[in-house]
Amino acid sequence: MKQFLSDKILQIKPSGIRKFFDIVSEMKDAISLGVGEPDFETPWHIRDEGIYSLEKGKTFYTSNAGLKDLRCEICNYLKRHQGIHYDAMHEVLVTVGGSEAIDIGLRAVINEGDEVIIPQPSYVSYEPCAVLAGAKPVIINLKAENEFRLTPQELENAITDRTKVLILPYPNNPTGAIMEREDLEKIAKICIEKDILVMSDEIYSALTYKGQHVSIASLNGMKERTILINGFSKAYAMTGWRLGYACGPSEIIKQMTKIHQFAIMCAPTTSQYAAVEALKNGDEDVEMMRQSYNQRRRFLMNAFREMNLECFEPYGAFYVFPCIKEFGMTSEEFAEKFLAEEKVAAVPGTAFGDSGEGYLRISYAYSLETLKTAMVRLKNFVTKLRESKND
Amino acid sequence: MRDELLSIIEKNSRIDLKELAVLLGVQEIDVANELSALEAEGIICGYHTLIDWEKTSIEKVTALIEVKVTPQRGQGFDHIAERIYNYPEVKAVYLISGGYDLLVTLEEKTLREISNFVSDKLSTLESVLSTATHFILKKYKDHGTILDKKPEDGREAVTP
Numbered sequence: 277m278k279q280f281l282s283d284k285i286l287q288i289k290p291s292g293i294r295k296f297f298d299i300v301s302e303m304k305d306a307i308s309l310g311v312g313e314p315d316f317e318t319p320w321h322i323r324d325e326g327i328y329s330l331e332k333g334k335t336f337y338t339s340n341a342g343l344k345d346l347r348c349e350i351c352n353y354l355k356r357h358q359g360i361h362y363d364a365m366h367e368v369l370v371t372v373g374g375s376e377a378i379d380i381g382l383r384a385v386i387n388e389g390d391e392v393i394i395p396q397p398s399y400v401s402y403e404p405c406a407v408l409a410g411a412k413p414v415i416i417n418l419k420a421e422n423e424f425r426l427t428p429q430e431l432e433n434a435i436t437d438r439t440k441v442l443i444l445p446y447p448n449n450p451t452g453a454i455m456e457r458e459d460l461e462k463i464a465k466i467c468i469e470k471d472i473l474v475m476s477d478e479i480y481s482a483l484t485y486k487g488q489h490v491s492i493a494s495l496n497g498m499k500e501r502t503i504l505i506n507g508f509s510k511a512y513a514m515t516g517w518r519l520g521y522a523c524g525p526s527e528i529i530k531q532m533t534k535i536h537q538f539a540i541m542c543a544p545t546t547s548q549y550a551a552v553e554a555l556k557n558g559d560e561d562v563e564m565m566r567q568s569y570n571q572r573r574r575f576l577m578n579a580f581r582e583m584n585l586e587c588f589e590p591y592g593a594f595y596v597f598p599c600i601k602e603f604g605m606t607s608e609e610f611a612e613k614f615l616a617e618e619k620v621a622a623v624p625g626t627a628f629g630d631s632g633e634g635y636l637r638i639s640y641a642y643s644l645e646t647l648k649t650a651m652v653r654l655k656n657f658v659t660k661l662r663e664s665k666n667d
Numbered sequence: 668m669r670d671e672l673l674s675i676i677e678k679n680s681r682i683d684l685k686e687l688a689v690l691l692g693v694q695e696i697d698v699a700n701e702l703s704a705l706e707a708e709g710i711i712c713g714y715h716t717l718i719d720w721e722k723t724s725i726e727k728v729t730a731l732i733e734v735k736v737t738p739q740r741g742q743g744f745d746h747i748a749e750r751i752y753n754y755p756e757v758k759a760v761y762l763i764s765g766g767y768d769l770l771v772t773l774e775e776k777t778l779r780e781i782s783n784f785v786s787d788k789l790s791t792l793e794s795v796l797s798t799a800t801h802f803i804l805k806k807y808k809d810h811g812t813i814l815d816k817k818p819e820d821g822r823e824a825v826t827p
Contacts, residue, residue: 291827293825293826293827296825297823297824297825297826300824300825301824306824308824308825310824310825310826311822311823311824311825311826312826312827313822313826315820315822399827400827401827449827567671567674570692571671571675571690571691574689574690574691574692575686575689575690578689621824621825623825627827643818644690
């Protein structure tokens with residue numbers, strides 16, 4: 277059968293998360309802290325709007341780029357929250373999740389051999405998407421001592437003559453790191469100097485806990501060299517609706533729309549109608565969820581302090597990324613042992629790149645009750661490990 | 668801090684000071700002071716428990732009674748409302764806009780007790796013009812909580 281497969285796809289490793297998932301799925305009574313999606317259901321008024329659109333028979337394709345109303349609301353949202361002005365007719369494309377936007381965004385700009393800079397630890401799809409588009413991924417291993425922010429020096433070191441795109445994944449999954457305005461300004465300066473396009477994946481932009489999220493596209497001279505990617509999954513708890521969007525220079529969006537048109541046709545219509553409602557009347561829901569995540573974040577940080585587990589304070593998304601280097605195990609060994617002995621699943625940091633070694637991604641998209649039980653078990657586990665080390 | 672504090676304890680009043688302080692990212696003493704202030708200002712009026720009596724062996728009948736009244740000079744509806752809410756079996760009294768004036772929630776052990784209350788005590792009040800009694804057959808959701816629904820996690824166990 278192998279003769280039928282593409283060399284390029286064979287070269288891509290399956291996601292490290294998959295393997296772990298198979299172990300967890302077999303354990304019935306395990307607590308999972310491994311989920312990368314909100315625990316909230318989509319707010320009812322948004323679901324209701326989806327149902328209503330079905331009742332009214334809105335069951336046809338929309339235009340390739342997405343419903344005009346939705347594109348206008350996306351522009352209003354970005355103006356309202358980030359102060360960026362996009363033209364709904366030429367600079368916005370509604371996609372099937374942020375994931376599709378990453379894929380077609382790269383395909384629209386990459387020539388064979390172009391280099392794409394990917395800071396890691398980060399979301400699992402950047403590297404494979406870059407490879408599939410024909411690019412050479414250039415990995416930056418982010419450091420805990422910088423709170424997993426991208427520093428100008430790290431970026432400079434990664435740039436070559438072939439560099440075309442920088443992927444900027446903040447607020448970050450899996451570390452929870454954010455980039456503040458001062459951090460972004462330094463990165464922007466380099467990108468302008470070296471003529472680099474930025475793909476800014478801001479899917480967690482609504483979930484920050486230290487001031488408002490700043491988009492790099494809002495900085496001077498950056499809008500024309502940024503593909504801004506965002507979506508509805510994390511902010512509005514709409515993962516299953518599969519809806520995201522890309523905004524950027526009309527020339528790029530036009531080419532992305534071409535790929536989207538041939539590969540997808542249009543994003544799901546029901547989801548688009550629901551999303552209009554989310555953007556129009558969802559700010560309060562987002563704030564309610566954000567507050568809840570923030571409480572859980574504080575709870576976990578406090579629990580780590582109490583068990584003396586090293587962890588930088590993350591201010592974004594819904595992940596914490598504690599360091600487990602003191603136990604002398606790999607992330608994978610630690611996660612597997614933790615699951616086997618205490619029945620708690622957390623994802624090894626290495627699932628998000630080699631620089632995740634020595635760390636664990638713990639999601640706080642869970643009720644406080646669940647987190648409390650899990651932290652009692654983590655404390656047991658950590659105590660046992662330390663005792664056995666001292667014996 | 669105040670709004671966030673209230674929204675937490677509205678859902679869970681059993682939470683202790685230490686945990687509240689952690690969740691809010693402030694000191695325990697500040698939480699304690701804020702709670703005292705909220706109690707003193709009458710913003711926090713009590714710490715109650717939401718009980719689904721249906722699941723116990725204790726019989727309870729709840730009725731919602733619409734009451735039309737004649738407001739009294741100088742006192743509006745306040746005086747008559749007070750006459751009604753002083754009965755301990757009355758759980759709630761609201762002044763309502765629309766087709767009637769007061770909505771009274773009444774909790775008793777039997778239907779007969781409710782009908783006795785309405786005929787003997789409520790209807791005979793001088794300014795009460797008429798009443799309409801509705802019995803609650805089933806409570807689906809109370810105080811923002813859906814009764815009889817266990818939260819379920821429909822998510823895959825591990826996702827990127």
